Amino acid sequence: MKRTLLFTLLAGAASFCALPALAADSSxxxxxxxxxxxxxRTPQVDLYDAPNGKRIKSVxxxxxxxCLAVTQRAPNMMLQVSVDGAVVWVPPHMVNYRLTGKKPAIxxxxxxxxxxxxxxxxxxxxxDCPQKVGAP
Amino acid sequence: xxxxxxxxxxxxxxxxWERARRPDRTHVEAxxxxxxxxxxxxxxxxxxxxxxxxxxxxxxxxxQRYAQDIANLxxxxxxxxxxxxxxxxxxxxxxxxxxxxxxxxxxxxxxxHARALGALLDYRPKAVVVDFLFVDERNDDTLPELVDExxxxxKAGVPLYFEGGIDLPYGEAPLLPKLAATGVPILDPSIExxxxxxxxxxxxxxxxxxxxxxxxxxxxxxxxxxxxxxxLAPLNDKMELVWGTKTAPINxxxxxxxxxxPQPCSEERGALVRTYRAFFDKHTAQSACPYTAIVPIQAxxxxxxxxxxxxxxxxxVIFYGGSLQGAQDKSFTPVNSRLQPNVxxxxxxxxxxxxxxxxxxxxxMTLGGxxxxxxxxxxxxxxxxVLILSYMHMRxxxxxxxxxxxxxxxxxxxxxxxxxxxxxxxxxxxxxLGIGLLLAMWVGLSxxxxxxxxxxxxxxxxxxxxxxxxxxxGYLHHVAGGRPAHSEGAS
Numbered sequence: 177m178k179r180t181l182l183f184t185l186l187a188g189a190a191s192f193c194a195l196p197a198l199a200a201d202s203s204x205x206x207x208x209x210x211x212x213x214x215x216x217r218t219p220q221v222d223l224y225d226a227p228n229g230k231r232i233k234s235v236x237x238x239x240x241x242x243c244l245a246v247t248q249r250a251p252n253m254m255l256q257v258s259v260d261g262a263v264v265w266v267p268p269h270m271v272n273y274r275l276t277g278k279k280p281a282i283x284x285x286x287x288x289x290x291x292x293x294x295x296x297x298x299x300x301x302x303x304d305c306p307q308k309v310g311a312p
Numbered sequence: 313x314x315x316x317x318x319x320x321x322x323x324x325x326x327x328x329w330e331r332a333r334r335p336d337r338t339h340v341e342a343x344x345x346x347x348x349x350x351x352x353x354x355x356x357x358x359x360x361x362x363x364x365x366x367x368x369x370x371x372x373x374x375x376q377r378y379a380q381d382i383a384n385l386x387x388x389x390x391x392x393x394x395x396x397x398x399x400x401x402x403x404x405x406x407x408x409x410x411x412x413x414x415x416x417x418x419x420x421x422x423x424x425h426a427r428a429l430g431a432l433l434d435y436r437p438k439a440v441v442v443d444f445l446f447v448d449e450r451n452d453d454t455l456p457e458l459v460d461e462x463x464x465x466x467k468a469g470v471p472l473y474f475e476g477g478i479d480l481p482y483g484e485a486p487l488l489p490k491l492a493a494t495g496v497p498i499l500d501p502s503i504e505x506x507x508x509x510x511x512x513x514x515x516x517x518x519x520x521x522x523x524x525x526x527x528x529x530x531x532x533x534x535x536x537x538x539x540x541x542x543x544l545a546p547l548n549d550k551m552e553l554v555w556g557t558k559t560a561p562i563n564x565x566x567x568x569x570x571x572x573x574p575q576p577c578s579e580e581r582g583a584l585v586r587t588y589r590a591f592f593d594k595h596t597a598q599s600a601c602p603y604t605a606i607v608p609i610q611a612x613x614x615x616x617x618x619x620x621x622x623x624x625x626x627x628x629v630i631f632y633g634g635s636l637q638g639a640q641d642k643s644f645t646p647v648n649s650r651l652q653p654n655v656x657x658x659x660x661x662x663x664x665x666x667x668x669x670x671x672x673x674x675x676x677m678t679l680g681g682x683x684x685x686x687x688x689x690x691x692x693x694x695x696x697x698v699l700i701l702s703y704m705h706m707r708x709x710x711x712x713x714x715x716x717x718x719x720x721x722x723x724x725x726x727x728x729x730x731x732x733x734x735x736x737x738x739x740x741x742x743x744x745l746g747i748g749l750l751l752a753m754w755v756g757l758s759x760x761x762x763x764x765x766x767x768x769x770x771x772x773x774x775x776x777x778x779x780x781x782x783x784x785x786g787y788l789h790h791v792a793g794g795r796p797a798h799s800e801g802a803s
Binding site: 217218219220222228230231234250251252253267268269270271273275279280282283284285286287295297 | 423454569
């Protein structure tokens, strides 16, 4: 009984101490309306020139600016932001970001394919012929 | 002119031929009762060897695979197979809906794969297996992004595996040289199919980085590296896959029909209904959803905190694969009513290894360092059954001889005969079942590799019930000139 009481008190104290941290997190970039990139999430953040483009450069976590307004969201989830005056795209998994709209639900029809039919064609996976390396 | 000796031998041959052509029924019937134990055993073992080795009408194979499928659907899947492996493996799937939703048409560029792998790494998986082949050289300047991502995995200490092409034309590299140069482990993606159904899994595969003629197959290599706490048993030939039927809860949650309405993966009913369906309407007993948990790549790419995604990737072995129409990378499984992407076959093989702690079920038996293939094992397993059934048959013959001295009513006689007949078949059935289960528990032999013995033992019991070995003995003995005791006494 004493142990349970002690545990409850300790857990309560820990939660109380954690409150300011949580509050700070949720209030981060509160002056920025709409969708926003709050901070870097991964050790490096890759910056791209377009949603389906090429990586321009990688920025270390500590050098990546905080509180960036998201000016556009691509269908492939890439986020357009402005870093040091340049318009770039960042992959959402590399940053902590705030989404103001409703998070899209992901549902699937997992009853994939038929039980007695199969596609009788091959998908064109890259139209180039394979290049033989070292072949005579 | 012929000599008397020649006359005598010709006469013997003629009499033998006459007996073979027109046997004396009463003599044969009387000689049947003198069948020796060794002859009964010989006939039964001979019949068993013929059936097991020659596989007449494909009966042997069909019985094996049918028994394996039914066992998966009715016994091992729902009741015996634990979810230990399922709870440690996830498939991150690029499916058509992800391509459509993300507006990223297939094939993806190297950079796109790098982003997907990066998103996975962010959730701290235990290991990641890339189930895509990167064989062709393509004009794509994002290749360095994928090379860098491999470096990030190394830095984070998360094992990352790629798969290599097999049966390629001479000179074709199994993995793009620039990717191979990173030193990333390359696995053999081969799987085993029987009539289009994935029931087995190879234990060995190509060695892409030296190290001998054969290396471990994909799932075995990952298991050996990632689960060192379970020493991998020495495996020969193939693994027999046990397919689970308790679909991962996330798949049931994800599954919606084309109109966005939630739908169950399978119609769960009681054991009785399930058994009925398994035998008479197999498709309704199977699940439409894969067994292993799925995280659609679309959910990963969003990068938003998601409890489901976090729980399914953190500390899990991830198979990163695709379910793409026209990519010809799908197979049937014994427990799914639909074609499943082959990434789930690799996942199931690893699942078996985890659940059986490195001692999966096999199609061979290893005893004292010697590996016996399927057929010799089945013959060895049938021998004790033959010995026991033959012994009981001999007792029955002796008992019948005694019985003739007693008299019983016709009705009583009929019931006794029918009762003994039924009991006899069930005895043979359970005898074989018991030996099979012993083999499964003792040496990890899969049900597919001893189920035929169960059917065979019932056939042997039926042969003994109609007295086939006795009749053969009676006939041969008669042809060879044997005479029943009463006839010998008369002459």
